[in-house]
Amino acid sequence: MDFTLDEEQEALRDAVRGLLKGYDPSVDAERRRQVTAEDPGYDESLWARLAEMGLLGLPFAEADGGMGAGPIEVAIVCEEIGRVLAPEPYVASVVLAGGLVAELGTDDQRSELLGKLAAGEALLAYADGAIAEPVVQGARADTVVWNVDGEVFVGPRPDGVTGYRTHDGGRAARLELDRAAVTPLGTGGDASEAVALVTARARIAACHEALGAMDAALQMTTSYLTTRKQFGVTLNRFQALTFRAADLYTALELTRSMVTWATLVAAESGDPDEIRTASARAALQTARAGRLIGQEAIQLHGGIGMTAEYAVGHYTSRLTAITHWLCDPREQLGVLSAALADHTVLDPLA
Amino acid sequence: MRLRLTDEETAFREEMRTFFTTEVPQDIRDDIAAGRHIGKDAYVQTMRILNAAGLAVPNWPVEWGGCDWTPLQRHIWHEEMQLACVPPPLAFNANMVGPVIANFGSQELKERFLPATANLDIWWAQGFSEPNAGSDLASLTTRATRDGDDWIVNGQKTWTTLGQHADWIFCLVRTDPTAERKQAGISFLLFPLDSPGVTLRPIELIDGGHEVNEVFFDDVRVPGDLLVGEVNQGWSYAKFLLGNERVGVAPVGATKRSLAQLKRHAEQLDRLDDPLVAARFVEIENELLALELTALRVVAHSADGKPHPASSVLKLKGTELQQAVSELAVDLAGPLSLATGSSSVPEWTALATPTYLNLRKASIYGGSNEIQRQIIAGTILGL
Secondary structure (H helix, E strand, O other): OEEOOHHHHHHHHHHHHHHHHHHHHOOOOHHHHHHHHOOOOOOHHHHHHOOOOOOHHHHOOOOOOOOOHHHHHHHHHHHHHHHHEEEHHHHHHHHHHHHHHHHHOOOOHHHHHHHHHHHHHOOOOEOOEEEEEEEEOOOOOEEEEEEEEOEEEEEEEEOOOOOOOOOOOHHHHEEEHHHHEEEOOOOEEEOOHHHHHHHHHHHHHHHHHHHHHHHHHHHHHHHHHHHEEEEEEHHHHHHHHHHHHHHHHHHHHHHHHHHHHHHHHHHHHOOOOHHHHHHHHHHHHHHHHHHHHHHHHHHHHHHHHHOOOOOOHHHHHHHHHHHHHHHOHHHHHHHHOOHHHHHOOOOOOO | EEEEOOHHHHHHHHHHHHHHHHEEEEEEHHHHHHHOOOHHHHHHHHHHHHHHHOOOOOOOOOEEEEEEEOOOHHHHHHHHHOOOOOOOOOOHHHHHHHHHHHHHOHHHHHHHHHHHOOOOOOOOOOOOOOOOEEEHHHOOOOOEEOOOOEEEEEEOOOOOOOOOHHEEEEEEEEEOOOOOOOOEEEEEEEEOOOOEEEEEEEEEEOOOOOEEEEEEEEEEEHEEEEEOOOOOOOHHHHHHHHHHHHHOOOHHHHHHHHHHHHHHHHHHHHOOOHHHHHHHHHHHHHHHHHHHHHHHHHOOOOOOOOOOOOOOHHHHHHHHHHHHHHHHHHHHHHHHHHOOOOOOOHHHHHHHHHHHHHHHHHHHOOHHHHHHHHHHHHOOOOO
């Protein structure tokens, strides 16, 4: 078992980090707030640069206009997005909606839709249900991939959709399916297995986004503890605070192990059930750690952590969003409870 | 990045699994599986079986019986042993005094003690903690003074685990009370527990068991050649030893096994379908997986045998989860958990509460979990 990145993967991470550094609160404290204040809630010129770098086609086959990369590379991108809370809808549009097109689409659909997605010319959204809400970027998307009870359709965004701002600075909308305006994605019929698999991959990617956010929130917090003074000393002189930071580190590292493992399962396993279970495990761990780190990061900052001007509270908001969108812990508990009797012990090395 | 074991690693794991499940007597493994305390004979018998196969002290230098293994192989050995309910080699011998003698002892000490230590011909006790030196170990006051070539030891040690079985003790003693730093005047001394002037007194614990002892030293005479390494350098040997203690201190395999057994009990009681019960199993099982994966990461990044600072994470979380499983057992047993003296209730329910009470120790020994948080905050987070 090897959890380290190779040189190419490190280079990818550094390149993505460089591209997103404008959002880093230590580089520009205002940038993210400015971008999320105006519709569509993300930076379309940055989206175009992500396309130029090939990131919007990263997981898709080269024949479809993609880069042919795998879950590890996607994970690297998502972690960097999470680290600076970049509001670009990468997981929703590329990994989830694009992933469904890649998994189910006909040659023509893949070439058309993924080609435009990868080029930054069309934004995809994913709608879960004939009446779906909240659909991430549902009012801005050019094309919507619909999952209606396991049957998957694709079509242009319905007319007259008004979106709204979500608590984490993102955008969402309520979408209603017009059957006359959509066509089946691929051959049609029940595609619930494919939907579950692609959702599992997107869930793991979302965990990585959360992991990047948790890592940054903890760093922000430890840095605050070593600089902020009260009672004439820096806060790290108070053991009641440093011990809590130690618990956050423990939660972060356990999550890093689990989420990385799930990515390796997604990359190496040929068994969709294994990938779905791994995604549920990663999501449950991420949801628990995300809540702990999100809450404690604010608490250890004190009042400043409550202000919109300071970044740490936005991390808490975003972590809450991620862990209830694709990583909802109640759902994961249900999935994992049902499988409890299937094994005696868990064996990650099997 | 790579998920699976290599073919060689898989074969190694299979070899370990086969050995542990076929060579170690079933009755000993049954006792461990049921959560019963095992006696001295079971420890000795098991360690001799392991030693005969060259598997008792893989962490030692090869010339003294160690194995030239990768950190991952050592991890697999340790996990498979726990999963197979094999009592691990006695820690005082295999992980504590053995490596100290092998690394810092004279050739004469090595020849005299290492083979007997690996074979559990000598059962060692640990003489570190004192009534006023627990987490603050360097405050110890047991002293050894020169008398010709000999040392005369006076003072008291405590929490001496399984001291009632022990033949010898390795002891931290103050040999220079005038040293400016309290860490500076400490030496590492070996002597037999049947030496005149040694008194051992049992401490009864909250589970009713006798696991630890107090040891008193009243003018105990120790020959000078039983001092390991250099005089007044004992603290550095102790730190080396405590570093080894923290490696493998997260009993992942044993906790996984306990949880699996508990799951079977819950199934037999038709409780696993209860969402309130199932959710607790899922949460613990998931965290245990995260812990095991973290242990594998730490193993992969342990350079030259030194423990990764993140091994504190393993100790902290590992003992919390070990305790969480014991709590779940008490909760599943419910009112039957009170029937500790009964022979008519299922054995696991009668053992649940004593085990739960006993395991409160896990977050205290091996560097208390507060010490581990201190290490994480200071060494890793720079706080």
